[in-house]
Structure formats: structure tokens, C-alpha cells
Amino acid sequence: DVVMTQSPLSLSVTLGQPASFSCKSSQSLGNSDGNTYLSWFQQRPGQSPRRLIYKVSNRDSGVPDRFSGTGSGTDFTLTISRVEAEDVGVYYCMQGTYWPRTFGQGTNVEIK
Amino acid sequence: EVRLVESGGGLVQPGGSLRLSCAASGFSFSSYWMTWVRQAPGKGLEWVATINQGASEKYYVDSVKGRFTISRDNTKNSLFLQINSLRADDTAMYYCARGMSSNDYWGQGTLVTVSS
Numbered sequence: 753d754v755v756m757t758q759s760p761l762s763l764s765v766t767l768g769q770p771a772s773f774s775c776k777s778s779q780s781l782g783n784s785d786g787n788t789y790l791s792w793f794q795q796r797p798g799q800s801p802r803r804l805i806y807k808v809s810n811r812d813s814g815v816p817d818r819f820s821g822t823g824s825g826t827d828f829t830l831t832i833s834r835v836e837a838e839d840v841g842v843y844y845c846m847q848g849t850y851w852p853r854t855f856g857q858g859t860n861v862e863i864k
Numbered sequence: 865e866v867r868l869v870e871s872g873g874g875l876v877q878p879g880g881s882l883r884l885s886c887a888a889s890g891f892s893f894s895s896y897w898m899t900w901v902r903q904a905p906g907k908g909l910e911w912v913a914t915i916n917q918g919a920s921e922k923y924y925v926d927s928v929k930g931r932f933t934i935s936r937d938n939t940k941n942s943l944f945l946q947i948n949s950l951r952a953d954d955t956a957m958y959y960c961a962r963g964m965s966s967n968d969y970w971g972q973g974t975l976v977t978v979s980s
Contacts, residue, residue: 789965793909800959800973801901801909806966844909848965852925853899853911 754779754847758856765835766864773859775828775845782825782849789848792821792830795858796841804843805830837863866890866969868960873974880950884974886943886960894938897964900945902956903973910956913945914964928954950978 755778765771781788792805803812805821808828818833832839842858872884886898900912913924913934922934933946943960955978961967 783965787965791966795909800970801961801967802970803966803968806968812968842908846909846911846966851923853914855909855911858908 753852754781754850754854756845756847756854756856758843758845758859760859761857762860762862764862764864765832767837768834771832771835771839771861773830773843773861775823775830775856777826777828777847779850780825781847788824790821790823790828791846791848792819793844793846794839794841795844796838799841801844835861835863866962868962868969868971870958870960870971870974873958873976875977875979876950877980878951878978880978881946881948882950882976884945884947884958884960884976886945886971888941888943888960888962891962893936893941896962898934898936898943899961899963899967900934900943901959901961901967901970902954903959904953904956907956912958915943916964947976950976952978954978 757776759774788808790808793801795801804815809821820831822829842860844858845856867889869887897916899914902912915922915934931949935944957973959973960971962969
């Protein structure tokens with residue numbers, strides 16, 4: 753199985769400051785169709801997960817442009833350019849290239 | 865508006881069975897792969913199973929193979945997860961989600977608790 757490793761596991765950030773989370777996969781996520789199926793999800797306290805980013809860098813409709821995804825191969829990053837209070841929650845990466853699909857452990861974001 | 869509404873969870877004894885349902889609306893259900901993802905209390909997300917549009921392809925995480933069965937009824941816009949031989953470590957919120965390589969819409973979840 754492809755192991756997804758996120759870091760840090762917890763992050764305390766100041767409002768208005770940037771934040772970055774790392775996600776590393778144990779195998780390259782490039783697919784034979786030319787796509788790289790790496791997604792990012794946000795789970796606010798008490799809520800269902802919400803997809804933010806798909807195929808590494810594509811932002812979902814309604815997702816603020818302060819969220820951005822970058823990376824390739826085995827190394828990926830989610831960046832929040834200016835953290836707002838509503839960004840508190842857990843962020844997961846997920847690979848959709850191989851079966852079984854696998855998630856990272858999550859990065860818990862709190863406000864200082 | 866895309867909506868996914870899960871039901872069927874509850875308290876069940878070890879070794880018991882449940883059938884989870886997911887009612888879909890707001891999109892052409894028969895055109896999409898569909899997925900179940902679970903989350904144990906206080907833990908992370910775990911992919912469980914995925915089914916293609918015509919139910920000819922099904923994929924499962926190893927820990928549920930032989931015990932869980934994913935299915936769908938395109939005439940009723942519904943997704944199902946039959947879960948048998950339940951164990952304590954199957955206790956989780958079970959989410960229905962749309963998609964195969966990524967999941968753009970998620971339901972609110974249905975809670976399965978396995979306990980004697």
C-alpha cells in the first residue's frame with residue numbers, strides 16, 4: 753500500500769500569517785493517464801470532510817484563493833497564505849492513483 | 865445541489881450485521897463512481913470501498929474484504945454498504961462520498977458502534 757506521511761501533525765498559527773503542510777507518498781503518484789491524483793481535504797470540528805484541492809493544485813469551487821497546492825512525484829504541499837479563524841481543523845492528503853486509496857494521518861491546525 | 869444522506873448506522877453487537885445506505889440527489893448518480901470512507905472516534909480518515917457506475921468493479925481495503933460488500937441501485941439513486949461479522953475496530957462514522965480518484969462531495973455520515 754502507498755503510505756502517505758504528513759508533517760507536522762500539529763500546527764499552531766497566528767491569524768493572518770501563512771501556514772504550510774507537507775505530504776509525502778511512498779511511491780510516485782503520477783498516473784499512466786498523465787494525472788497525479790493527490791487531493792487535500794479540510795475537516796472542521798464536528799463536520800464532514802470537505803475537499804479543497806484535487807490533482808495537486810486545482811482548487812474546488814468556493815474554496816478561498818488563500819489555499820494553494822503544489823508538488824509532484826512524492827512530495828506535496830498545501831499552503832494557506834493568510835490563516836483565518838475559520839481554517840481551524842484537520843487537513844488530510846489522499847492519494848487516488850493506487851488501490852487501496854490511502855490518507856495521510858492529518859495535520860491539526862489551531863490558532864495561537 | 866448535490867446531496868448525500870447516509871443512514872442505517874447504530875449500535876450492534878460483535879459479530880452482527882448492518883446495512884448502510886446513502887441517498888444521492890442533485891446529480892446524475894448513475895454516471896459516477898461512489899465511495900465509502902470511515903473515521904474511528906478521534907482518528908483519521910480510512911478509505912473503505914469504491915464501486916464503479918455499473919457495479920462491475922469494486923475495490924475494498926484489506927481489513928474489510930470478505931466482510932463488507934458495496935453495492936448500488938441506480939434506479940433509486942442509492943449506494944449501500946453491507947457490513948457483516950462486525951468487530952470493535954469497525955466502530956466509526958461511515959461517510960458516503962462521490963468519486964473514484966478523489967471525492968468532491970461527502971455526506972454527513974452515519975455512526976456504527978460495535979459493542980456488547
